[in-house]
Amino acid sequence: MLVEIDNLSIAFPTPTGLSHAVRGVSLRIGAQKLGIVGESGSGKSLTARSLLRLLPESAKLTADRLTFDGIDILRANERTMRDIRGKRAGLILQDPKYALNPVMTAGDQIAEAWRAHKKGSRREAMQKAVDLLDQVRIRDPARVARAYPHELSGGMGQRVMIAMMLAPDPEMLIADEPTSALDATVQADILRLIEDLVSRRGMALVLISHDLPLVSHFCDDVVVMYAGRIVERLRAADLSRAEHPYTRGLLNCLPALSRPQPSLPVMVRDPAWLA
Amino acid sequence: MSAARPVTWRGWLLTETPSSRRQAAWGRRYRMWLAFSSNPVAMLGLVLTVLLFLCAAAAPLLATHDPAAQDLANRLAKPTAAHWFGTDELGRDVYSRVMYGSRVTLGMVLAVVLTAGPVGLAIGCMAGYFGGWADRVLMRVTDIFLAFPRLILALAFVAAIRPGITSTVAAIALTAWPPIARLARAETLTIRNTDYIAAMRLTGAGPFRIILRHVAPLCLDSLIVRVTLDMSAIILTAAALGFLGMGVQPPSPEWGAMVATARRFILEQWWVPTIPGLAIFVAALAFNLLGDGVRDVLDPKQR
Amino acid sequence: MIDVENLSVRFRDIEAVKSVSFRVPHGGSLGIVGESGSGKSTILRALAGLNADWTGRMAVDGVPLVPRRDRAFFRRVQMVFQDPYGSLHPRQTVDQALSEPLAVHGIPDGEARVRRALDEVALPGTIRFRYPHQLSGGQRQRVAIARALMTEPEVLLLDEPTSALDVSVQAEILNLLADLQRRRDLTSIMVSHNLAVVAHLCPTIAVMQLGEIVEMLSTDDLRAGRTTHPHTTALRALSVELQES
Numbered sequence: 001m002l003v004e005i006d007n008l009s010i011a012f013p014t015p016t017g018l019s020h021a022v023r024g025v026s027l028r029i030g031a032q033k034l035g036i037v038g039e040s041g042s043g044k045s046l047t048a049r050s051l052l053r054l055l056p057e058s059a060k061l062t063a064d065r066l067t068f069d070g071i072d073i074l075r076a077n078e079r080t081m082r083d084i085r086g087k088r089a090g091l092i093l094q095d096p097k098y099a100l101n102p103v104m105t106a107g108d109q110i111a112e113a114w115r116a117h118k119k120g121s122r123r124e125a126m127q128k129a130v131d132l133l134d135q136v137r138i139r140d141p142a143r144v145a146r147a148y149p150h151e152l153s154g155g156m157g158q159r160v161m162i163a164m165m166l167a168p169d170p171e172m173l174i175a176d177e178p179t180s181a182l183d184a185t186v187q188a189d190i191l192r193l194i195e196d197l198v199s200r201r202g203m204a205l206v207l208i209s210h211d212l213p214l215v216s217h218f219c220d221d222v223v224v225m226y227a228g229r230i231v232e233r234l235r236a237a238d239l240s241r242a243e244h245p246y247t248r249g250l251l252n253c254l255p256a257l258s259r260p261q262p263s264l265p266v267m268v269r270d271p272a273w274l275a
Numbered sequence: 276m277s278a279a280r281p282v283t284w285r286g287w288l289l290t291e292t293p294s295s296r297r298q299a300a301w302g303r304r305y306r307m308w309l310a311f312s313s314n315p316v317a318m319l320g321l322v323l324t325v326l327l328f329l330c331a332a333a334a335p336l337l338a339t340h341d342p343a344a345q346d347l348a349n350r351l352a353k354p355t356a357a358h359w360f361g362t363d364e365l366g367r368d369v370y371s372r373v374m375y376g377s378r379v380t381l382g383m384v385l386a387v388v389l390t391a392g393p394v395g396l397a398i399g400c401m402a403g404y405f406g407g408w409a410d411r412v413l414m415r416v417t418d419i420f421l422a423f424p425r426l427i428l429a430l431a432f433v434a435a436i437r438p439g440i441t442s443t444v445a446a447i448a449l450t451a452w453p454p455i456a457r458l459a460r461a462e463t464l465t466i467r468n469t470d471y472i473a474a475m476r477l478t479g480a481g482p483f484r485i486i487l488r489h490v491a492p493l494c495l496d497s498l499i500v501r502v503t504l505d506m507s508a509i510i511l512t513a514a515a516l517g518f519l520g521m522g523v524q525p526p527s528p529e530w531g532a533m534v535a536t537a538r539r540f541i542l543e544q545w546w547v548p549t550i551p552g553l554a555i556f557v558a559a560l561a562f563n564l565l566g567d568g569v570r571d572v573l574d575p576k577q578r
Numbered sequence: 579m580i581d582v583e584n585l586s587v588r589f590r591d592i593e594a595v596k597s598v599s600f601r602v603p604h605g606g607s608l609g610i611v612g613e614s615g616s617g618k619s620t621i622l623r624a625l626a627g628l629n630a631d632w633t634g635r636m637a638v639d640g641v642p643l644v645p646r647r648d649r650a651f652f653r654r655v656q657m658v659f660q661d662p663y664g665s666l667h668p669r670q671t672v673d674q675a676l677s678e679p680l681a682v683h684g685i686p687d688g689e690a691r692v693r694r695a696l697d698e699v700a701l702p703g704t705i706r707f708r709y710p711h712q713l714s715g716g717q718r719q720r721v722a723i724a725r726a727l728m729t730e731p732e733v734l735l736l737d738e739p740t741s742a743l744d745v746s747v748q749a750e751i752l753n754l755l756a757d758l759q760r761r762r763d764l765t766s767i768m769v770s771h772n773l774a775v776v777a778h779l780c781p782t783i784a785v786m787q788l789g790e791i792v793e794m795l796s797t798d799d800l801r802a803g804r805t806t807h808p809h810t811t812a813l814r815a816l817s818v819e820l821q822e823s
Contacts, residue, residue: 039744040715154614184771184816206641210744213821253749256776257801257817263756264749264778292704299707387705457641473628474725478679479652488678492669546651575669575709 002172002204003029003051006065010228012058021059023228026053029172033198033205035215035236038225038249044182044208047225048174050204069171087117089172090165090193095181096157096167100149106133106146106160108147110167117168121173132163136193156188160192172204173197180209189259205211212239212250307572317568323561333375340368342375343526347437351544360550363537367526367552376528376551379440380510382524383556386444387509388502391451396498399453399459400486404467414460420453426515433521443522447512458501460495496570503566507559530555579604579765580625585634588622594620596789597634602782607759607766609776609797612786618769624733626657627766633806638733640685653683656726657806660738662718663722666710670697671708672721695724697752698734716747723754727762734759740775752778775818777801785810 010022022043027034038044049055050066053073066073068084068213076084085091101109110132111125120128128147133141149157154230158178165173175194179187192206195218198205209215216222216236224232224247232244242248249267293299311317330337341361344467354361354476360369402413420428429446436442466472467490477483514531516522523529530551537548580602589597594672602608612618624632630645635752637643638655639729654738665677676692676792677798698722710718719739725736739755758765770776776783777797785807787791793807803813 039746184773184820185613185812188816188820210746217820250745253746254821255749255752256821257774257776257777257814260797260801261778263753266750266753267746293707299671300672302707337780470659470661471667474657474659474666474722475678476628476667477626477652477655477657477726477727478682479647479649480682484682489667489670517655576711 001028001030003027004065005047005051006063008047008063010049010050010055010064011060014057018060021228022050025225026229027223029204029206031202031204033195033207033219035207035209035219036225037209037212037215037222039210039250042225043228045176045226047206048176048206048208049091051174052089052091053081054085054091055100061081073187073194079114084274086113086165086170087168088170089174090157090170091166091236092165092173092178093154093159094160096152096154097149097181100157100162105146105148106152109147110160110164113164115169119124125225127168130165132166133160135166135197136160137164138163153186155190156184158182158186158190160195162190162197166197166201169201170203172206174206174208175238176208177210178207187214194218203217204242212247213254229274231273244273247272276411286312288506309458311568314568314571316564318572320561320564320566320568323557324456324565327377327381327561330374330465331381331461334374334378337341338368340371340375342367342372342528345369351547354546355528361544361546362534368384368531369547372528372533373530373551374555376530376533377554377558379523379527380513380530380555383444384448384506384509384558384562387448387451387504390444390448391455392498392502394448395452395455396459396494399456399461400463400490400494400498402456402488403460403463404469404490410460413456417453417456417493420450421457423450423452427511429516430519430521433516435541438521439523440523440527443513444514444515447509448511451509452506455498455501459491459494460496462497462557466493492573495525495573499566499570499573506562507555510555510559529535530558579608579639580608581635581637581640582621582625583635585624585632585636586616587624587629594789595624595632597790598786598789601792602765602767602793604765605763606782607764607768607780607781609780610767610786610791611649611773611776611783612669612767613771615788616786617789618786619737622657622737622767622769626655626735627651627812628657631781645765649683653729654731655733656729656731657735657737658719658722658726658739661742662715662722663742664709665722666718667686668710669708670707672701672713675710675721676728679725679799681816683729685729690726697727698727699724703734712745715716715743716750719747719751720740720754723751723758727758730762732763732765736766738770739768741770748775755779758778771788773800774821778794785813 005025005027007023009020011020022057025047036044036048046055048273050061051068051073054062063074068089071080073086083263102235107126107129110129113248115125130141133144138144138156138159146154150260152160178194179190182190194205207215207219216239219236221246222232222234222239224244232242234242242251252265253267255261255264287298287382288302290302293302295450301339322371344367346362348366349362351363352358358368358370363369398417398449432446432449433442464488469530471486472489476490512530513522516527516534517532518535523532532546533551540547583598583599585595598621600608610618610621614754618648620629621665623629625636627647666816673692676695676740677688680688680691692706693703696706699716701720705713705717713721717809743751752775758764768776781793781797783797783800784791787809793810794803797807800814803814805814
């Protein structure tokens with residue numbers, strides 16, 4: 001298994017004591033497409049980011065086991081972590097507007113990401129950048145390579161982000177709400193692209209989202225989180241057979257285009273889910 | 276929880292579910308005070324400020340000598356039991372002069388802040404909120420004032436009218452508002468396009484109501500910091516004016532003027548300029564700490 | 579109730595809305611869907627009087643709208659914004675936020691009205707003196723809706739009112755809006771990028787692309803797939819494929 005997590009907890013100190021954002025999460029991730037679904041505050045992003053140890057300074061991270069390809073992330077030094085981040089595991093964020101450097105061209109940024117891990121000449125790096133832009137299905141890669149982030153649309157920016165993350169040939173891709181800032185048509189394209197690239201390269205994918213139907217469409221397995229815990233894990237294909245009332249609630253409360261409803265079912269939160 | 280009315284005042288003030296606006300308002304004030312008093316640095320600022328104003332109010336009681344009484348035989352004397360902080364170049368008691376000087380200096384600082392603050396805030400908020408030609412006109416005027424060296428502008432103004440405390444205050448206020456206006460405008464520009472201001476416009480509220488009730492309170496944070504940082508500069512500008520014969524007229528004691536005239540004794544009779552200098556330092560520090568504390572409790576998220 | 583004819587809105591050199599026309603009958607509700615940059619929110623802001631740079635003809639209840647609206651207009655037309663975190667003043671309590679419209683219009687009996695308004699959007703009275711940062715996203719959006727209803731408007735403009743919320747909260751807010759619309763006989767326009775959300779609330783839907791309304795159709799036609807414009811067909815296909823597979 002590429003990633004092994006046992007009993008992961010993340011807490012933040014508050015004036016009234018520790019507040020637990022993630023409690024006792026255990027996961028195994030291999031070369032598969034895993035979706036982590038939950039609403040805001042469910043701890044889904046924190047769980048995924050703990051793999052790269054990219055947590056807020058004040059976070060208290062504990063786990064019985066937290067490994068990436070056998071490397072103990074809890075005890076690894078900063079140098080080892082830098083080697084994992086970017087090179088072995090890429091992170092795609094929600095809004096490319098904030099994740100790209102506004103004063104560097106797209107091509108330069110991808111080339112730099114490639115050179116940081118692969119050692120090669122400038123010319124070679126730029127060639128590789130154009131090549132990567134082609135792989136993320138940008139129609140005119142040479143032109144986009146010369147463009148600055150503000151000259152790109154949201155979907156195009158996200159493709160550049162993905163190309164950047166693919167540059168060092170990572171073994172895993174973590175996508176944290178990669179399409180929430182994008183339009184529906186672009187959203188589908190980007191997710192299809194990610195799915196295709198991951199399958200073709202045999203990478204592991206962790207797709208974090210609040211959108212349960214969308215995630216199950218693009219992943220093999222789905223983990224549903226609620227209040228810092230995993231409440232249900234299932235094969236994406238078995239979504240309609242979900243058992244936990246929270247998962248069922250998430251599916252039921254969506255308005256559906258195909259069938260009219262006079263009013264939407266409202267989720268009743270059972271305190272027992274927290275136990 | 277809500278059934279029994281809390282019996283203590285504290286309970287009444289701190290309840291999570293106030294039953295009336297009056298209770299909520301007092302609870303809010305009490306919480307502000309709790310937050311403020313739990314900040315030792317801010318409390319130090321408050322205590323110092325209160326002490327300074329007490330000194331000013333009780334100057335006649337605290338002073339040991341007439342601040343204007345000269346004793347040329349005993350000039351530049353070292354601190355003794357009779358003259359706690361020594362005497363100045365005309366044999367006047369430095370301690371008594373510092374006490375009386377607090378009235379003049381603190382009064383001037385307050386007067387400047389209370390005129391320049393609101394004026395700068397109003398001009399900056401209006402320029403930022405209205406934009407367009409109003410912004411251009413107001414900001415160019417501000418730039419003109421900013422472009423003049425502070426002291427020259429104040430000098431010119433005082434020279435044009437009669438030197439004295441009132442004109443000094445007016446002159447310094449004239450030079451103090453432009454940076455405040457710039458700051459308020461920058462803050463307003465970020466606030467202006469938010470949804471909550473759009474929602475206020477949709478209530479049908481006029482622009483002045485929106486500026487006064489919704490924009491200006493949000494500019495106060497940075498304004499308080501700016502103004503408290505400015506206070507020592509205000510005292511020193513007043514001193515410079517006094518030194519050039521355009522400010523507070525002798526023999527009325529004023530801290531800045533005391534430092535300025537005693538500058539030449541700093542090596543041999545260090546106490547003469549140092550004592551009023553320390554007074555300026557303490558006053559500026561007190562206002563700074565107090566201002567920082569007030570800014571923190573103004574933001575409900577900090578409480 | 580709402581008549582819009584040949585409405586165009588320009589931002590400097592870009593024409594964000596190109597000669598759009600539609601009408602919403604009294605008590606009706608129109609949904610406008612489109613992708614970002616299609617101009618859907620711009621129409622709403624022009625209607626609400628937040629953007630004065632428009633040409634064309636707009637009227638509410640037969641009264642033509644001018645770029646500068648008077649106070650009476652804002653009593654009749656109100657708007658709810660997308661981001662409940664940004665649409666409430668950070669330094670004002672719920673009580674202050676809800677009292678403000680009453681103060682502006684000189685409506686008496688403020689305290690009782692505030693209490694009733696909280697009740698109407700199903701918020702507990704205990705949050706009346708809280709600040710926005712002490713509320714959840716759903717509670718904030720309820721406060722924003724309550725504020726819009728304080729002056730008892732006839733027209734409610736909804737700009738993506740649920741897209742910043744979690745899906746479970748979205749369901750609650752959509753139910754609340756549907757309920758209010760029925761009870762208060764409101765005329766409304768709702769803008770969203772989510773076809774299913776708009777279809778849930780509105781019997782008629784306008785589909786926008788690049789500043790133009792490319793298709794107007796009934797929700798029944800949309801549900802049944804009787805679309806004519808390819809953009810509508812594509813949006814519908816995506817919604818069905820991604821959300822209901």
